[in-house]
Amino acid sequence: MDPKDLARQLVVEQYPDARAAWLGGSVARGDASSTSDLDITVLLDGPPAPLRKSLEYGGWPVELFVHTEKSLAYFSDKDQKRRQPTMMRLVGESVVLLDRDGSGAHFQQAGQAEVAAGPAPLSTSELELLRYTITGLLDDLADASGDVRTALCSALWQDAARLLLTGARHWSGTGKGLLREVMAYDESQGTDHATALMDGVRAEDDSLVEEVDRILQPYGGRLFSGFELTGTTP
Known part of the structure; x- marks a missing residue:
């Protein structure tokens, strides 16, 4: 059976009162592999949810996510x-499996709009914390080797990618x-950061450091x- 039909059958069997349901993830995108699962989100009027x-x-x-309108809004926020x-893509970049009251199309379009709008800009404190964290990893990497280097490279490429x-x-x-x-x-900007970061993780040279410094440069x-982090008293 086609995976979309199978996903729809599951929803109808297990959630006959569902208002809407969506199939997201790799199957919806068309790039599923032999180990992919069905990511199904279901919208109910009330409990049990989420x-x-x-x-x-x-x-x-199957990964099944059951929500109400309130919980959809909570997780999107x-x-x-x-x-x-995560939630915006699961619903926005999906195949609508079920739509009994128009909410299937409504929330799909809302998710697409939120994804297209992008996230809020980093605050000054968020940016400085990322720079400080990455700097610490770079300093630790300078004299690291073996398993310690591998662990540091794993953390470093991810923090640099987030920045x-x-x-x-x-x-x-x-x-x-x-x-x-x-x-x-990279595809949208004509850059090669993904390749440079992954090549740097694998290499036994300074290429990862050079790539991370390249990412840091526009941000100072x-x-x-001079770094300071203030907190609140518990």
């Missing part, structure tokens, strides 16, 4: 604050999603002396 559940259905692994559009993306008001991500966002940024470069 719910995240993993299961197998029709030979497919949370994604805005962390600049990672690259969020500094330019482009969405960020985690894991393979972060790399996918850097690749999308490395930051240590």
Whole structure:
């Protein structure tokens, strides 16, 4: 059975009162692999929601996200604050499986608009904290080797990628999603940061340091002396 039809069948069977449902992720994008799952979001009028559940259905692994309008708004707002559009993409970049009252199309279009608008700009304190964190990793990397170097490189490319993306008001991500966002940024800007970062992680030379300094440069470069972080009293 076509995975879209299978996903629709699951929703109808398990959530007969659903107002809307969407199939997102790699299957909806058309780049699914042999290990991909079905990312299904369901909209209900009321409880039980929100719910995240993993299961197998029709030979497919399924990630099921059950929401109300209130919980959709809550998680979209949370994604805005962390600049990672997980919920917006799951619904906005999707195939509508079910739409009983127009909410399927409405929330899909709203998600697309939020993704297209991009995240809020970094505040001065957020930018300085990223620069300071990256500077510390670069200093630690200077005399590191073996497993310590591998661990530092893993953290460094991700923090540098987040600065690259969020500094330019482009969405960020985690894991393979972060790399996918850097690749999308490169495609739109005609740059090669994804390749340079990954080549630098693998190389036993200073190429990663050079690439990270290249990313830092538009924001004032490395930051240590003069950095301050104020907090609130608990």
